[in-house]
Amino acid sequence: GAVVSQHPSWVICKSGTSVKIECRSLDFQATTMFWYRQFPKQSLMLMATSNEGSKATYEQGVEKDKFLINHASLTLSTLTVTSAHPEDSSFYICSARGRGYGYTFGSGTRLTVV
């Protein structure tokens, strides 16, 4: 079946630094990538949608300059949290969709900003 590899699975960083999260589709071409964020005891909130080769579309309230999304190839999308602060600490998860494939989730990245 379809597999999406997400790295890192967890990361601790200092306030003010940037963190990059990668999602790779291993056996299919991900034409669309969805990025979600989940705070403790809350549901997954869609942050942005990106189509390969195009700029990402951000949901209302999500700062595009803070959460940089790159989807330059059909197998790789990255989310960079720039100048991270403690309030950015959360569980970030990607979901890829490709032609003939449904929504496949990565395993998530737990970010802690100290």
Add this chain to the structure above:
Amino acid sequence: RKEVEQDPGPFNVPEGATVAFNCTYSNSASQSFFWYRQDCRKEPKLLMSVYSSGNEDGRFTAQLNRASQYISLLIRDSKLSDSATYLCVVILTDKLIFGTGTRLQVFP
């Protein structure tokens, strides 16, 4: 108002019990409907799709009522391994929109 709403629970039930979860969605343009299961600190996993005709998968039965924009999930003969958060999900303009989730704890 949230797009997809659920009772957050928790529902604490003994093994063997039957438990029902409900969900309502606000946008009548929602296209497809699912139940996902999420274990602590893990990615959500698809449990089953939901259809107006109702569908069953073993101990799990799901039902959709488009007129009242209501989705349900019934779990029969609960197992300890059913303990998790159950997420109601709709597809709206090709995006998966998640409900707040209902926590289930099955005890011996």
